Amino acid sequence: MFSNTKKLLVSISTVTALALTGCTVSNQNTTPITTEKNKTILESYSSIAYANYLDALNDAKKLNEAINSFAKNPNEITFKTAKDAWLISKESYGQTEAFRLSNGPIDAEDGWVANTYGALEGQLNAWPLDENIIDYTIDAYGNKTNGNIVDTIGKFNPGGEDSTIVDVSKITIEAITALNENGGEANVASGYHAIEFLLWGQDQDYSNFLKDGISNGAMSAGARPLSDFTSDANAQRRLDFLKAATKKIVNDLEIITYALQENIDGNKGLYRAALLSKLSGDNASKNIDEKVALKQIISGLGVFIKSELANERIAVAVLTPSEEDEHSCFSDNTHRDIATNYQGFKNILTSTYNGQKYGASLIDKLDAQSKEKIKNLMISIEEKIAIIDETAKTKAHFDYQIRPDSVHARNIVKLKNEMRKLGDMMVVVAIANGISLTTDDVTDIEETKI
């Protein structure tokens, strides 16, 4: 993996345009293959969205298959295959996250898009989570916790605000769907991170200002023993949980992916057609005005890179500092989350996916000076992401890089500062595309200052 990073750094030094690549596993080809200049920004956007979600769906199917094989015959090999499949599935899904916050099928909260596709983001990737409700943990005083979905046979109360009781005699898709965010948004029972916890278990290197002093080293992630799936009394329930949770991801991703397909078939393809204003007849009122669509996409990009990635996922982790605030805290895959999330942002901004240019992009109409500014910011960001990535793979996982005494913490702090700046630049990108945005539009509303 070290050589990949080197390759990336070389590509940065020779770069001529914004077609920089991050360092995603499925995305190591840095040369654009084709350019379809006649595609509009929105056409490119919807094609990339479809291609990216389709990849995520296929990777989720492979994850589900790997889990099924593991469940049939749990051994060290099938266990590792399952974990690898999870890591790969996050490579494509991580990039799709940049499609969020844009009133699209993944997380639109109001209106027909929400009613049609059900805002499944909270089912797919809810985070952060209180893993206590899923399976046993070791608490801060060294005691094993109980009273969770895995060890409760019968009725389970997830606790929290106004929680409702769910029958978990059998761990099914229906049961985990009903439990997800039941009693509070941290009560997560479905999605990538629930699966991550079931596969890796707790990675309690340290927490709460380093006070509890538990450390398994800078290169260790959670290490759930295989016996949790074989000899342990609840082994079968964990396997059932994994099967249900991975199948549910496939089901949920199908809905989003089909929303973006080209042909209209019921709700399938409906969102894409609306985004491209292609609906007629009774559905014509669903068409999204081009300016509105662009505004949602650009402000969504800004909020995503700034408020979500830079602030919630990086700043909070490095400032608290606490490993429980890193995005993939069980598998210690946070370096990839950062890389793929950023890659997703860049895909949309440059209308590029997997090295392929899809058509006109949001930055085409930028003046030379702004383009240069964005380009330089992106180069600098990519260098820092590459350092985090390389360090995580060779010396210290992200949870050790954020320690205040770590030399890497400065790199991470600078990275999030630059990502904030890049988010604010979306105002300029919007103006270049004839859309009026303010800094507040590219900032989470709860971050509006005096």
Place this chain on the structure above:
Amino acid sequence: MMLQILKKLKSSFLILSCVLFFNAQLLSSNLDDDKFILGKSFFTIPWVASPSSTTARDGLGPLFSANTCTSCHPSNGRGNLYSKDGVTSRSLVARLSVDNVLQEPVYGTQISINGTVNTPFEAKIKVDFEKKEVFFRDGEIVEILKPKYSLKDLNYGPLHKNINISYRMATSLKGLGLISQIQNEQILVNEDEFDKNNDGISGKANWVYSKITNKIELGKYNHKANVAFIKEQVANAAHDDMGLTTSINPNDNCTDFQKNCLKESALSKEIDIPDIRLDAIFYYIENLGIKRVKKDEEYLKGLELFESIGCAKCHSSNFTLSDGRKISPFSDFLLHDMGKDLSDGRIEFKASESEFRTAPLWGLSTLKKEQRLLHDGRARTIQEAILWHGGEALKAKENYMNLEKEQRKKLIEFLKKL
């Protein structure tokens, strides 16, 4: 779940995109931003029961009403009366007192509607209303709702026979930092406790005990101005609403009669929100922006009408901060008798049963339909809130009711733009 939060704000930021904000956002410094973001994270991310493996955010309860601050202050605004599912929202709390002592022997200072798995919740709040009609001189009839709130499912036995319950709605947090910068003298200059100027409006400062300074201070915050500092209110809310301890409130909110609560509380030995995080949350709240109103001709006309019927005697519009900035919170931050219909029977320091702090009116333009007005959230509309005014505000209300319908509409339109 971050998504949930972002989802929430996303829909609102699209709406707000055309609104001007006080925005010194010419990004101060990344350090300030960091503190702000850290505060926001602790304000929005759910807390969980302790002990857990989530040590930075554990300590919820054992008795609590909400597990995040945003549960009661959606988008940092006022609370809703009902949740999305139509049940009573946790933004409404029941504050207890017995014979003017601000707690009930068994239940403590406030009803917790939730408990951790091993500690039963205290009670639930039942919201009910009695419809009342208000008749205007010009024949218009308006229906208003008189609250018939009560407690149900009491899990720790009956309440003390002399119990007084005040139901309180979570207030908006926007602009609190600006209010904190108003000099005490500027507030005290409007005091007229014995109405020496004979305008029917008294105006009394609330002098309250502060746990931070251990002194008597000028109360500025909450429905009865019973708290002097934002940070103290943050700590009080964390304690009463979420069961989180701080250096200001180091003990969990269990009474001696609540054995499970005490037992669970004893399991977690540390302060739930260490000072560095409390400071960050405080910093976040202190720096929340508020919409700036465009003072165009329409505004000035509306203001003239507002002043002409006497509203501005309490909802005064202008303060100049020490840095020269002019702000218009539309409150004098003093206590006024609001009459027996609004009285909540609760005495807090100098505030009598029927006295309330003038509610700041800024931010009404961002009010959503679900957000109710007045201290207990009884008013569905601005007009309903006006119609409940009594006591010192009776005259102003009558003046409003005697306006031509067209004028009344104009006044409401003006308020909706604040």
